[in-house]
Amino acid sequence: MRRLVVVAILAAALVLLLAWQQWRPEPLVVSGMVEIADVRLGSRVGGRVAAVRVDEGDRVAKGDVLVELEPYDLRARLAEAEKTLAAAEWRLQKLSVGFRPEEIAQAEAARDEAAAFLQQLRNGPRKREIEAARAQVELARAELENAKRVYQRIEALFAQKAADQNALDEATTRLEVAQATLEDREA
Numbered sequence: 001m002r003r004l005v006v007v008a009i010l011a012a013a014l015v016l017l018l019a020w021q022q023w024r025p026e027p028l029v030v031s032g033m034v035e036i037a038d039v040r041l042g043s044r045v046g047g048r049v050a051a052v053r054v055d056e057g058d059r060v061a062k063g064d065v066l067v068e069l070e071p072y073d074l075r076a077r078l079a080e081a082e083k084t085l086a087a088a089e090w091r092l093q094k095l096s097v098g099f100r101p102e103e104i105a106q107a108e109a110a111r112d113e114a115a116a117f118l119q120q121l122r123n124g125p126r127k128r129e130i131e132a133a134r135a136q137v138e139l140a141r142a143e144l145e146n147a148k149r150v151y152q153r154i155e156a157l158f159a160q161k162a163a164d165q166n167a168l169d170e171a172t173t174r175l176e177v178a179q180a181t182l183e184d185r186e187a
Contacts, residue, residue: 048072140182147178
């Protein structure tokens with residue numbers, strides 16, 4: 001009898017298992033929309049949008065063109081690169097052909113001028129230039145002495161309140177200028 005109870009329990013369990021597997025609930029039906037998080041698109045190149053190729057809700061695959069940009073900046077950079085290339089090609093052609101006779105003559109004239117200046121430096125200053133420089137130094141000394149005398153007179157008058165501050169400042173400036181001129185010419 002025990003066996004019969006065990007067999008009955010097993011049979012009941014199998015029937016319940018089979019009934020449970022066959023019983024499937026109907027799918028849940030609801031109305032509405034499922035939304036996902038916003039996706040932000042970015043471009044490595046900036047610009048204005050020329051055309052939008054998809055609408056909201058369209059399915060897209062990897063590699064699909066979504067938006068076309070107007071390439072204003074890229075066109076300007078391309079034009080600049082083409083100008084740079086043209087200038088480089090012109091320089092290359094110029095160097096390949098060689099120098100023109102005018103450029104050679106100009107370079108020779110510059111060389112001759114530099115050689116004449118070098119020769120003048122090697123010869124040293126001429127006698128007239130030395131005399132003129134000495135005369136300039138003597139003139140600067142005389143102007144300095146005159147500026148010292150004027151300064152002393154104005155200073156004495158200022159001490160007696162017979163001259164104003166402006167006159168003293170002007171005499172001081174003349175003295176400083178005369179001193180600087182003499183130092184410059186003696187150098």
